[in-house]
Amino acid sequence: MKISLEQFAQRREQLMDKMLPGSIAIIPAAQMKQRNSDVEYPFRQDSHFYYLTGFNEPDAVLLLIPGRTAGESVMFCRGRDKLMEIWNGYRAGPEGVVADYNIAEAHTVDEIDTLLPALLDGISRIYYSIGRDEDLDQQVRHWLNLIRQNVRKGAVAPSELVMIDQLLNEMRLIKTDAEQAVMREAGEISAQGHIKAMQICKPGMMEYQLEAEILHSFAMQGCRQPAYSTIVGGGINACVLHYIENDQVLNDGDLVLIDAGCELDCYAGDITRTFPVNGCFSAEQKALYQLVLDTQKACIDLAKPGTLWDEVHEKSVQVLTQGLIDLGLLKGSLEDEIDGGGYRDFYMHRVGHWLGMDVHDVGDYKVDDRWRPLQPGMVMTVEPGIYVAADNEKVEPRWRGIGIRIEDDVLITEQGCEILTASVPKEIDEIEAMMASA
Ligand code: GLY
Ligand code: MN
Numbered sequence: 001m002k003i004s005l006e007q008f009a010q011r012r013e014q015l016m017d018k019m020l021p022g023s024i025a026i027i028p029a030a031q032m033k034q035r036n037s038d039v040e041y042p043f044r045q046d047s048h049f050y051y052l053t054g055f056n057e058p059d060a061v062l063l064l065i066p067g068r069t070a071g072e073s074v075m076f077c078r079g080r081d082k083l084m085e086i087w088n089g090y091r092a093g094p095e096g097v098v099a100d101y102n103i104a105e106a107h108t109v110d111e112i113d114t115l116l117p118a119l120l121d122g123i124s125r126i127y128y129s130i131g132r133d134e135d136l137d138q139q140v141r142h143w144l145n146l147i148r149q150n151v152r153k154g155a156v157a158p159s160e161l162v163m164i165d166q167l168l169n170e171m172r173l174i175k176t177d178a179e180q181a182v183m184r185e186a187g188e189i190s191a192q193g194h195i196k197a198m199q200i201c202k203p204g205m206m207e208y209q210l211e212a213e214i215l216h217s218f219a220m221q222g223c224r225q226p227a228y229s230t231i232v233g234g235g236i237n238a239c240v241l242h243y244i245e246n247d248q249v250l251n252d253g254d255l256v257l258i259d260a261g262c263e264l265d266c267y268a269g270d271i272t273r274t275f276p277v278n279g280c281f282s283a284e285q286k287a288l289y290q291l292v293l294d295t296q297k298a299c300i301d302l303a304k305p306g307t308l309w310d311e312v313h314e315k316s317v318q319v320l321t322q323g324l325i326d327l328g329l330l331k332g333s334l335e336d337e338i339d340g341g342g343y344r345d346f347y348m349h350r351v352g353h354w355l356g357m358d359v360h361d362v363g364d365y366k367v368d369d370r371w372r373p374l375q376p377g378m379v380m381t382v383e384p385g386i387y388v389a390a391d392n393e394k395v396e397p398r399w400r401g402i403g404i405r406i407e408d409d410v411l412i413t414e415q416g417c418e419i420l421t422a423s424v425p426k427e428i429d430e431i432e433a434m435m436a437s438a
């Protein structure tokens with residue numbers, strides 16, 4: 001755990017400060033999911049739950065009850081169980097949760113139906129993220145019904161159910177110094193994986209072999225899971241934005257696009273690099289690559305406090321569209337190609353997204369219907385691209401089937417920004433030199 005127990009406690013305090021009096025928050029952990037037969041998917045804790053606890057076990061529920069004199073944080077978790085622990089490993093149990101996670105009170109999850117209605121009695125507002133966990137949705141309904149059955153005996157049922165996400169999303173959007181440090185490390189580990197892939201790439205290799213090299217590199221740094229499925233697209237596969245088959249051969253003369261990031265203590269890295277399989281860019285590849293790179297750098301120059309979120313995207317559209325006109329891939333004027341959306345044949349996604357515990361992290365992009373200004377502590381990706389479809393007959397054949405994206409992770413600072421993923425080369429001469437010397 002790279003975030004201190006004090007910080008997890010501070011986050012719970014901060015959240016409770018935002019809750020109205022007479023309220024309770026219910027935040028569930030993730031559950032194990034079956035993959036097939038007796039095999040489960042690797043466990044990944046729920047981001048909200050981990051953000052507030054640092055507790056990495058499934059089947060737990062955190063309650064926050066501001067002002068409760070017997071303790072404001074209550075956790076229900078799996079009980080200790082000798083046999084289960086022989087098979088599946090250590091469980092903290094309620095005692096461990098209190099002793100090691102700074103939680104005021106804890107019980108086994110088996111007790112939740114018995115104890116929860118009493119905790120809800122007299123509470124007027126429940127903060128809960130409805131629709132994320134069907135089982136828990138049903139359980140919450142069940143608890144509410146239990147209280148309602150007792151209103152004639154004086155029980156008072158909650159009258160308001162409020163989505164908790166807005167409060168937590170806003171907190172998670174601004175990264176603390178400790179989070180920035182973890183994300184700096186996640187960026188560096190992700191960068192090292194990309195460098196390894198560049199160094200071993202040769203014509204004739206399979207896409208999955210580059211993926212394997214990257215995942216090995218992440219795992220050797222303690223990141224056993226990537227933050228999302230790794231994309232390794234050679235040639236025209238780079239034009240499929242979420243290509244994850246990764247089962248084709250890498251051909252001499254093609255580019256390969258790799259979009260990969262590690263997950264470190266529940267924080268994501270997210271890097272894309274595109275480079276020539278044989279180590280040397282062709283003239284067309286060079287021209288389009290330089291345009292994407294110039295665009296990305298122009299966007300990163302805007303990544304500073306006060307810039308509106310959409311200004312970065314608008315910049316990417318302008319620079320890319322002008323470049324495509326200059327190269328002859330678009331034929332209209334800048335205004336016509338932007339207003340008419342002609343550029344979307346080549347650039348069909350947004351310039352980036354918030355990054356944090358989730359690769360597409362939480363946080364609103366607009367506030368009161370206006371694009372949000374960037375603020376210190378926000379982390380975003382900047383990832384423009386050009387994808388020329390193999391069947392685009394409006395452009396000369398020499399351009400067709402080329403897909404390029406360049407993506408870095410950028411922390412907004414007081415002065416401007418810090419690129420968290422700067423270690424992996426992106427200049428044409430740097431990439432060629434690194435591949436030549438490998
Ligand atoms: N890897 C997902 C993305 O770049 O948004
Ligand atoms: Mn990416």
Ligand code: MN
Nearest residue numbers: 270381383407
């Ligand atoms: Mn991304």
